[in-house]
Amino acid sequence: MAENDANHDQHPTAELGTDRPLELGLDTFGDITVDADGRTLSPPEVIRNVVEEAVLADRLGLDFFGVGEHHREDFAVSSPEVVLAAIAGGTERIRLGSAVTVLSSDDPVRVFQRFATLDALSGGRAEVILGRGSFTESFPLFGYDLADYEELFTDKLDLFVRLLDEEPVTWSGATRPPLVDQTVQPPAAGGLRASVGVGGSPESVVRAARYGLPLVLAIIGGDPLRFAPFVDLYHRALEQYDRPRLPVGIHSPGHVADTDEAAREELWPHYREMHLRIGRERGWPPMTRHQFDQAAGPDGALYVGSPETVAAKIVRAVEGLDADRFDLKYSAGTLPHEAMMRSIDLYGTEVAPRVREQLARAVAA
Template sequence: MNQDKKSGLEIGIYTLADIGPDPLTGNTITAKERVKEIIQAAKLADEAGLDVFGVGEHHRLDYASSSPAVLLAAVAQGTKHIRLTSTTSVLSTLDPVRLFEDFATLDLLSDGRAEILAGRGAFIESFPLFGYSTNDYDELFEEHMDLLLQLTENETVTWSGNFRPSLRNAEIAPRPAQEKLPVWIGVGGTPESAVRAGRFGVGMALAILGGPPKRFKPLVDLYRQAGIDAGHAAEALKVGVTGHAYIAKTTQQAKDEFYPYHSNYWAYLNRQRGMGIKPSRAEFEQMASPDTALFVGSPQQVVEKILQQYELFGHQRFLAQLDIGGQPFKNVAKGIELLATEVAPIVRRETSK
């Protein structure tokens, strides 16, 4: 198993910890239950031999995770091998020193398994919550990223910027167990974000939630070119793909079982954004067709989709979000098992050739 894991694409799962009603039963679980399920999912993923487990950050009552580092610290105690990452940390409104120190602590707790995936966030509720203005959306991210990367490099930091007090020979403690804490940037779909990730020389995680994957190819090319132009080594420029997934014995079964939850997820997500739109079954069928990025189907269908994207991007990591839309935990557990036992071995074999 371990020998197998070292070659080919890294495969993992992530959660944003959304709390929605189960559309089939009308049941909504509590935040306490959701958090316990997330820890259980991480243990299953670790035991099954998956490579990465991620937890998101939202500051809303319909999500159970506002502090990925704390949740991942709990996960670290119940797992042995799986890498632990935020997906994503909202870097624009987090203090980079606090973020670094939290994840350096997680790294010590987990024997060197921690990573930070930083993003600008899909929602903006953290801006008023922590006293920032959305007018500074881009500048905040740029400045905080600059500081975060300096913290990963140096034990003592001297730094100044516009949005937080300057640092003068500040001791940044603790230092992580790894020589350097890995940092990635999450990118939704803008060329500017891809170029920024390349310029900083960190990994780029692409959120691909639907449509044809080939429309993301220009972003991967821009990222790699920007990284090389900025003087970073090509092998340091890692690409990850993240997306919604549901796996069942047959593709028809996967679509039939997943549609109510997928539709429910978009219904409450769009409602949070002030739109009442819910995808119809016909729209879902289109979104789940073989040449799109929605990873729904039999293990074979999901393998084909991952490999199709690998042909396009030559990426290093794939993370599946298996638990959207108020699904019962048994569905998620089944998805983890199928991903680890029927999808991952073939993908690793094919991508390590």
């Protein structure tokens, strides 16, 4: 059995971000997109566009850029660290991380080494968000049994947390060979920042608190404030495990345009097709335009609209969930690169200042 326990010392990165102002970031899964003429782009074209999008985000002063890991034909990025390394060379200050790294079907030692290398290349800006992912293609691809879904993540997370201490590790578990007084190289530039991405499972929330890891909530449907009990559970679990307050982040999809109508009209056909494609695999009924408009409404999980509308929704979610970071998942199916670049520009130049101004006024009041 693993040699870690609930009282293991908190790794040094867990304290980062607890007292700083709200972070505003962006996430992408590197969705395969179309150009202005409707031509489907190749994965290499999409990956180069992701780098361009991240460079723009850095230039606009945003705080974080996350790239998801997938192993299927509708997403271009299977190795986020490689893409992030390319981004590191063209950016100066923005933090760079995964959204998420599928730890269950990877090796914790290799994950740490790759992100420590990214941390060196970026001057200490690397971050890894660990999760189980919402797709399962990586399991058969890398020879894992889906029947071991829960054990794989729990066991590998236990080892990864030990690696964050950057000390010789002695560890044994059920899913990989043991380590005996093993030092893992290279070390991170200043301690690797790590967090856990969850979809709302109480067990996952408590696990993050037990290991002293910040929490990122993936909120893709319903009223975001319905996640308030999970945030409360996380804070209570941190107290139980004698942990300090740790950051809570929100990851949600959205699209920004000049007006609410323009944003919805731009996103709808691409979001509909993405939902239909995934729905065929999972048995979902097709999404109606009414359902989409509801999700894009004031209480929905889609942050779609003008800068004023999106800023107001972010403030509502951040205040309601006591969050420390909000990441807009700005890519959605085949939504063209040009539309995403415009959305990023509006998010950085108009949404972010509005959010920070409204939160500052609330604090002052």
